Each structure stands twice: as structure tokens, then as C-alpha cells.
Amino acid sequence: MRFGVCYYPEQWPASRWATDAAWMAELGLGLVRIGEFAWSTFEPARGRFAFEWLDRAIATLAEAGLEVVLGTPTATPPVWLMRERPEIMAVGPDGRPKAYGSRRHTSPSSRAYREEAQRIVEVLVERYGDHPAVVAWQVDNEPGNHDSARCWSPESQSAFQEWLRGRFDDDIAALNAAWGTTFWSMTYPDFAAIELPVPTVTDHNPSLLVAHLEFAAAQAAEGLAEQRALITAGSPGREVFTNLYLGDVDVDPRQVARPTGLGSVDIYPHGLRDADDVAFVLDLARGSALPAGTGPEQRGGRAWIVEQQPGPVNWTGDNPAVPAGQVRLWCWQAAMHGVETLLWFRWRAARAGQEQHHAALLRHDGTRGPAWDEAARFLREYHRVAGLSPQVLQRPPARVALVHEHLDAWMLNVIPQVPDASHRHLVIAAHAAARRLALDVDIVPADADLSGYEVVLAPALHVATPARVAALESALDAGALVVLGPRSLTRDPHAVWVDEAVPAGLATRLGARVEHAGNPAGWPRDDAQPSRLVLDDPREPVGVGGWIETLTEVADGTRVLGRAQGGPLHNAPVVVRRGGLVHLGAASTEAWTAVLGGLLGRRPKPAHLEVFERGGRHVTLDHRDRSIGGLGPVSDRD
Numbered sequence: 001m002r003f004g005v006c007y008y009p010e011q012w013p014a015s016r017w018a019t020d021a022a023w024m025a026e027l028g029l030g031l032v033r034i035g036e037f038a039w040s041t042f043e044p045a046r047g048r049f050a051f052e053w054l055d056r057a058i059a060t061l062a063e064a065g066l067e068v069v070l071g072t073p074t075a076t077p078p079v080w081l082m083r084e085r086p087e088i089m090a091v092g093p094d095g096r097p098k099a100y101g102s103r104r105h106t107s108p109s110s111r112a113y114r115e116e117a118q119r120i121v122e123v124l125v126e127r128y129g130d131h132p133a134v135v136a137w138q139v140d141n142e143p144g145n146h147d148s149a150r151c152w153s154p155e156s157q158s159a160f161q162e163w164l165r166g167r168f169d170d171d172i173a174a175l176n177a178a179w180g181t182t183f184w185s186m187t188y189p190d191f192a193a194i195e196l197p198v199p200t201v202t203d204h205n206p207s208l209l210v211a212h213l214e215f216a217a218a219q220a221a222e223g224l225a226e227q228r229a230l231i232t233a234g235s236p237g238r239e240v241f242t243n244l245y246l247g248d249v250d251v252d253p254r255q256v257a258r259p260t261g262l263g264s265v266d267i268y269p270h271g272l273r274d275a276d277d278v279a280f281v282l283d284l285a286r287g288s289a290l291p292a293g294t295g296p297e298q299r300g301g302r303a304w305i306v307e308q309q310p311g312p313v314n315w316t317g318d319n320p321a322v323p324a325g326q327v328r329l330w331c332w333q334a335a336m337h338g339v340e341t342l343l344w345f346r347w348r349a350a351r352a353g354q355e356q357h358h359a360a361l362l363r364h365d366g367t368r369g370p371a372w373d374e375a376a377r378f379l380r381e382y383h384r385v386a387g388l389s390p391q392v393l394q395r396p397p398a399r400v401a402l403v404h405e406h407l408d409a410w411m412l413n414v415i416p417q418v419p420d421a422s423h424r425h426l427v428i429a430a431h432a433a434a435r436r437l438a439l440d441v442d443i444v445p446a447d448a449d450l451s452g453y454e455v456v457l458a459p460a461l462h463v464a465t466p467a468r469v470a471a472l473e474s475a476l477d478a479g480a481l482v483v484l485g486p487r488s489l490t491r492d493p494h495a496v497w498v499d500e501a502v503p504a505g506l507a508t509r510l511g512a513r514v515e516h517a518g519n520p521a522g523w524p525r526d527d528a529q530p531s532r533l534v535l536d537d538p539r540e541p542v543g544v545g546g547w548i549e550t551l552t553e554v555a556d557g558t559r560v561l562g563r564a565q566g567g568p569l570h571n572a573p574v575v576v577r578r579g580g581l582v583h584l585g586a587a588s589t590e591a592w593t594a595v596l597g598g599l600l601g602r603r604p605k606p607a608h609l610e611v612f613e614r615g616g617r618h619v620t621l622d623h624r625d626r627s628i629g630g631l632g633p634v635s636d637r638d
Contacts, residue, residue: 001335001386001393003379004031004069004343005361006307009057010041012348016366017057020347021064027361027372028379032061033306033343036071036141037103039120040078051127062133069306069343070128071138072227074117076103081116088113091153093198102354103141104148108219109156114226121227122234129235136239138306139227142266143220143242144251150216152196161191163215178494179207206414206495213250213410221255228259243306244288246281247271249413249424252406253288254445263288266307266345269330270316275610275623276432276589278330280443282337283431284404287443295452296397300442305334307345310371311359319357325626327374328381332628333621335382336612338395344375381634389632391615398440401453402431403471405446408462411495412487418519420546421487421587426460429545430485433592436604438611438618446471451478455600459485459584459592464498469505476509476580481599483582484510485592486517486547501553503583511555511578514585520548522568531567533574533591535598541565542590544574549585551576562586562595 005024009017024032034057035042043049058068082088082100089097090107098105106113128134143149150156168175172190181187186205188194197204197212224242231240241264242256257263265285269278286301294301309330311322334342348362349369356364363369385392409423416422434441434457442453446468450456456475461468461484469489476482489503501507502514520530531548532541550564550572561582562575574585575595584595593604605611608624619630627636 001339001382002030002341004029004033004341005347006033006343006345007347008037008350009034010038010053011350011352014053014056017060018064021061021066024061024066024347025064027376028383030065030067031069031136031341031343032066033069033071033138034058035124036073036138037076039073039076040080042073042124043078043120045080046084049123058128058131058133066133067135068131068133069136069138070124070134072117072121072124072140072231074106074120074227075141075143077106077113077116085112085116087155088116090148090151091156093152093196095152095198102146104143104146106148107151107153107156108143108149108216108223109151109153109159111155114223117223118226118230121230125230125234129231134235134238136241137231137235138264139224139231139240139242141243142245143224143256144217144248145245147250149220149250150212152198156219157196159219160196160212160215161194163218164194164211165191178496179205180496181205206411209414210407210410210495213414214407217250217252217255217406220251224256225259241304241306245271246284249406249409253284254406257288258291261289261291261302263301263303264306265303267305267330267334268307268309268313268316270309270313270320275333276428276435278333279337279435279610280428280431282334282339283441283443286338287404287445290444290448292445292447293449294444295449296399296401296442297452298442299395299397300338300440303339304341304343305339306343308334308342310344310346310361310375311369312357313359314355314357322359323626324370325374327371328378329621329623329626329628331375331378332381333610335393336395336614336619336621344371381631384634385631389615389617392617392619392631394615395440396614398442399454400434400439400441400457401444401448401450401455402427402434402441402457402459403446403448403450403461404443405461405463407493408460411462411491412460414495418546423460423462425546426485426487426587429587429589430457430459430483430592432589433596433604435610436589436593436607437597437600437602438605438613439602440612450475450480453480456480456482457485458482458488461485461488462490463493464489464491464504465493466505472506473509479580481580481582483584483596483599486549486585486587506581509578510576510581510583511558512551512573512576512583513553514549514583515552516548516550516569516572517585518547520544520546520564520567520569529567531564531569533562533586533594534565535562535575535594538565542586542594543588544586544591545588547587548574549583550574551583551585561598
């Protein structure tokens, strides 16, 4: 595992740089990310480049033995450029351009923006592409963040219409048929009649909304690919990646990471719900780079953390305190999930700008802060464990695969139906349940080779396609236990309900079909008395979360493993099994944990413990008291 920090030499006196570089080396860092927000310093006016400061900064870092990750600054075009070419500006759904003054105020469909982004990247690559200290490139920064992937400009509308033309082979009748536009008399006479989904009287056709999300993500990925092509041609042999904040869903991480073979994520636990969310995002970051046909031999893929929260932050609204030991625990969580590089954000706390309350390794005055002590302790511990027990740090091939596709997330965001049953809620529940059982999980694409896994989890695998069904059947035929979760195999890729029994393509093999799907509470609304799930003991029901599915037409040979108790769905089957295929119709982590534990004969750990089976040991992270066990001489307890 490699370690580093995010650094902004343009924000500090040059007289300080050598001290900073020496302290970085003293701490044990090896990588320094710079430049991703420095466009106005690179180019204060069109064609007037100022790279002497960057030359000196890179040289200062290199003299201290540090290597550089150079970022392209395209998330923050300078004011002069925005005034010169206002067509770069993103437009909101109200038709008004978004003002500059922040970041990510650009339209992914703007040809002017694409041209300017390529121009500055070409200049950077020409100057630094062969620099021996530059070992990696970051393309852009957090695309899609701040709801920035979608734009409602005339240029975006034209691009959307052309994208749809290509998708439907210039056949408007095919689009109308696929989208079911006869509903509410929305049949389009031609592609020019299709407008972007601005606010209207009630809901838009979900097919339009999903298509717009797909289009926007494709536009963002296309712009990143243009930059990436320039870098790989002019700076061969370097790692290239784009960091994503995977709390967002507007950009498909697989479209971004798969071409590079490296997933990259910014980890801010305070922007997520809890440690289960963090664990899921770490595994998703690795899985985002997996190629088609992957299996357990790929060990879940590769990932870097390019921004690791080092203490309190400034943007989550409530901004809770970060107690002693928390940063250390976050770093150990990343290490145990197989992250190969970790950079803390940031080196020194910002004295100006929008992130002045964001903690850093150094305080605002340049002295070493609590985050320095946390990082130093973690680094000492990590290197000691690596020297004494390296097998503890080696992630084994996972027994469990969780199938995850971004299209399903978009679909369920467009068609939520009930609160607390989003794609993210459902997949994290299944992932967290496997982790409660101390099982490593690969988060894999739907085109993965699932046949090498012992267990395949498919919660919220919403879109039904022949290829998806075939992959699940191949896993079943190979002897895997396949657990379908709620909201799976329900709609086609255009957000249209399938015309067969759900789960589509597998209902016959399951020997049952989904009947009720939705809220576990009844009418008149009584959220205090929802249906719960009973497995073995009726005295120990578990909550089902925000979604429940009951099944009907249960065939001979299909076993009912769990039923609803109480509420409007009392006694209806919720969990059924036939052969290796299980359908689990509950959304909660507790239900998933109980069912998987029973199926696999494993006893779950307490919710606050995260346990890893490594090299014959059990490494335990306690997310309640921030202690660690099982790491040998650096453990807090065993």
C-alpha cells in the first residue's frame, strides 16, 4: 500500500515548500497530488502560461524523494475563460445559466468546454508528460458532484436528441414503442420534438428520465475519455484515473474506471451514513474497474483513495466531531478492504476559500495537527504489520459476489415508489449482511463471470435482460447459491415493466412469482404496525426495512423459508428457495443477515464490529469504540 497527500503549493509561500516536502518525507509519504484546481494559476490569461512555479514545486517535492500525481484542472475553469466563452456554462432545469464562482459550473455537452479542456491538458502533457517525478495523472475532479452531470442548455438538448437518434437508429417509431409513449398521449412525431425533462405539471415518462440520466453520464465519460487519450499518448506508462465521490450517482463509475483498470474514490465518511456505507463504497471503488468476464481471480479489482477524510469537514451540514482514533480506524478499514493507495486530503488547512473548516494534517498556521498524529500512528502500525505478518494485509479471493449496475440505481431513483428503498439502500443492506458474517465481497458488473463464486447476491438488480438472466443461471448451474433481492428483474432497459412473471426470466426456475412489492405498512397508514419477517421462531421477527415483496403461486419443490408476520401481508411468503436459487423479499440489513446466516450456517457478528478473515486470523475493527483487534503487536485488544 502506498501513501500520500493532496497539496496546493499555489496557495502557500514558495519559501514554505521545502519544509513541507521534508515533513512529508519525514511522515513516510511517497505521493503528492497537485494541480487539480490550479487552472487560473497555470494560465492567468489566454495563452499566457505560468509554469515556473509548478516546475519549482515539482522539483522541490522530487528532491525530497516524493513522486507527483498531476491533476488536470478542468473542474475549475478560470473566471477569464468563463467570461470569454459563456457557452461553457451549465444551464439548470429552470433555463438559467449557473453562475461561476464555485466549481463544476461547466456543461459536459459544451463543445467550447471540451475544446478548452483538451487545450489545457495538451499543454500540461507536453510540458510534464515525460517528467520523471510525475508518476500518475488525475483526470478532472469528482465529475458529477454537485448535480453537475446534467445540463439543460440548447446545446445539451441538441446533443440529447442526437444521442437518441443513434440509440434508436434514427427510427422515432422504435423509440415510441420502447418508451410506451401512447401513455398520456406522448407519442413523438420526430426526434426534434423530444425536449429535456424540465419541470412540468406532474411526472415525466420514466423512460425519458432514465434516458436523460444515461445520456448525461455518457457525456461526462466522453469528455473524460478525450482528456485521458491525450495523457496516455503523451505520458505513457503512468497511472491514469478520475476520482469520484461515490455518494453521487449521476456518473457511472464503471464507464470512468473500467478503461483505466483503476477505480478511484474520495472517502468522506461524514458524507455517508455509517461504517456500512463506507465499506460498501470501498468495495464498489475496486469493483468499478473490473473488466467484463471477471471472476474471483481478479480479487475485486484495484482502487485508490485520492482524498481520505483526516478529521472534521466543512460541508455535511451537521459536521460532527472526529474523536481520537477515528481517522486511524478509517485508514485501517481502507487497508483491510484492499485499497492499494491512500492520500489524505489535505496537507494544510485552507486559510481562504470555501473549505476553511476542513481539517488537514497541518493546522492553518502550519503546525502539526491531530490528523498528523493519526496518520503517523497508522503508518507506523501498517508498516510493522507488513513486516511481521504480511499475510494479514492480503485480501483473499472473495467467496461472495454482489452484482451492481448503475442503470439500476438510475431506474430506482426515477421510480422510487416508497422512501428508503433506493438502489443504494438495498445493495448496502445485502453487502452489510455479508460483512456481518465476516465474508469478503466483490462488487461486480452484470457482465462478470459469476460461476466461480460460491454465493451471488443480486439485490435491486432491477433491469431484466437475457444476458443478466443467463449470467445468474450460469452461476446456478455451477453450484453457486444465488440470492435475488427485492426490486430485481422487473423492468426492461427503457424503464418499461416486463410482460412476464417477476423475477423475470427466473420465476419458473424459482417456482414462485412476486405478488406484492412495496410498503410493508398498510392503509389507513399505520407505520407502527408493518408486516415483519419470521424465519424460524415466530417470537423473533425481524424488520423488513422500507420494502417488502411477497410471493405467490409457490410450486411443489419450492420451500418457504420466511413469512410475513402481522400487518397487511400476514403469513404471505417472503423468502423462498428452490435448489440454489433464493428470493429474499426484504430490504433491511437485519433480514439479509438472518437469511444469509441461516443459508450459510454462519453466526453474525455485532453490527458495530467489522471482521476480516486474514491469514488464519480474525482482524476486528470496532466502529463503536474505534479499537482494533487481531493485528498482532499493534492491536488495541485481542
